[in-house]
Amino acid sequence: MVARKVSITDVAKAAGVSIATVDRVLNNRGGVRTDKEDRVLAAARALGIDRALDRTPSRTLRVAVLIQPPTNPFHASLREGIDLASRMYATLNIKFFVKHIDPTKVEAIASLVHALGPYDGLIITSPDDERIREAISKISLKIPVVTLVDDVGGSGRSAHIGPDNRQCGRVAGDLMGLFLGNEGGQVLIIAGSKAITGHREREAGFREVISERYPLCSVYAVLETGEDQDNAGRIVELAFFKNRGIKGIYHFSSGALSIVNALQQMGNLERTVVITHELTSNRRMLLRARKLRAVIDQKPLLEARLAVETMAKLLGRLAGQASSISTDIQIFLTENA
Template sequence: MRVTMSEIARLAGVSPATVDRVLNDRAGVRGRTRSIVMEAARQLGYFGLTETQKGKAVRIVFFLPEGPNSFMRGLRTQLLEEAQARPEVSVQVEEVVNPGPDAYVAALRAVEGKCDAIGIVAPDHPMLREELTQLSRKGIRIATLVSDISAISKVGYVGIDNRAAGRLAGLLLGRFLNHGKRHKIAVFIGSLAYRGHEEREMGFRSLLAEDFPELEIVHFGEVGDDRSKAYQQTRQLLERADIDGIYSIGAGNQGIVQALKETRKSRDVVFIGHDLTDTTRTALLDRTMDAVIDQNPRIEAREILRMLSAAVRGEMEPEYPPRLQVIFRENIPMR
């Protein structure tokens, strides 16, 4: 059956008249609205089924930042393992070296015409937003993973609510420390270029301001998810100041753990971080860390593959926000 303009209008959230203007290339429609209508028309099969929609394997390329980040290495493994169980998809994982906007743009341009969909963990930057929008207009389905990117035409975002995760970290830290007494807090962030890290910081600060004003952030360090930088900053801080709590927003936890152990302050400082890795698992067991806020990379890999493959085949799948899970020494899940 022929797809009607009314069906496209319902999916795009616009009027049939707007759909008519877009499909007949008439003036008077904003660029973003035009992109939304064209995406809805493609998804519904208005232009006919592509070869991929007829049954060929969906070609998906994932872009992850290259580096020592243990969570990203685990996510890469989960994406490849999940793909092996899905014959309807063909997955390639590209690790972006020196992962700034220029490197991401170059990597995206290198796969144009060679994939049907893209999943990406990347900084939220104007150059990258423009490149992703252009790829979307050419029919490539886009989904963000772990850290969202604003104002782009995408299928959806798969990842935790990072602002809620930051608020949860603030609640944990505040409850672990004694009430009614001023405490000095250090915050380490991977990179403010990542929207997810920025949102965690916002959530953390807002919770402290609301519920624990006696907790004072005396150090804020951007470490680029580099364990060496995290170690150096933590070691210097612990040697010159009395710190009661540490919140690690991104990676680099191995360096913080090393500094706490070397200064023999593991039991004196409340340490909250993110993502269950080999490093954070060991740190929980030996009580260097007090709690880890985890997102499940296996579920995230499953959901983004489901979302992208469905979109390429002209189907709609809702966004899936994985649940936040707090892991302590006593409830560490089995491997």
């Protein structure tokens, strides 16, 4: 049986407008209020009307994007992904305005969310703090909010895009146990901030696997860098001064190069297993030089694109149901870096 072709009557019914309004929008005749135009295009795309797919809405929608500055290589990749996706979907007429935030200044982030100007949506990567949660809860009553990479639980956000961080930690724990082998040893965990949900979850997953499978391995300490790259190296120096028996480092923040440099200066690099996250250009170089043992990458360019697509769906500019997406990870060793 041949499926019935979608008609402008179907679009009019779905959009709650007249047939004449649908005809004016799809044939680009003008004279239609922007809110009605948006409804017609969203309905037409959802129903699969070919003429609507490349039709650029006349009203520009504005989306704020709150991420860390590009001095953090991972967030530089997120910014690149946002820019690429916005060019890919230029016909949707959505503009993304990136604002940089300091994850250690929670009150400032919450104030920025509260004070956001006339935006139609918000994409945010931030710590999971009660003040930020409250700010997102309030703004989500007005506009859709997508949390990217790190979730903010109970905030009323519309969707979350990011990896299963507990699973990431479990993968790292399994790798560490395998690399340390029969001798085992103590492992230093270096986080950016425990206020970040993903960092807490990675630590929890790592501890789970070590406890379940590797009785000769243990976590010596969990130290925070405050997302300061240079501080990561100082933390390693101090930790090894106090405990020369550390055999592994699990790191999931900025500062991998600083850590490697500190280990080299102390003469501990060759006998220390270092596992980190995100295959930035300098981490690829360190991995190829066998100064890192493994890198777990969560594909920031893909995450950013999915966040843009999800926001476009929430705003009715892209067809499909908007929902949270758990993204995949990839393990890089020296041979595939």
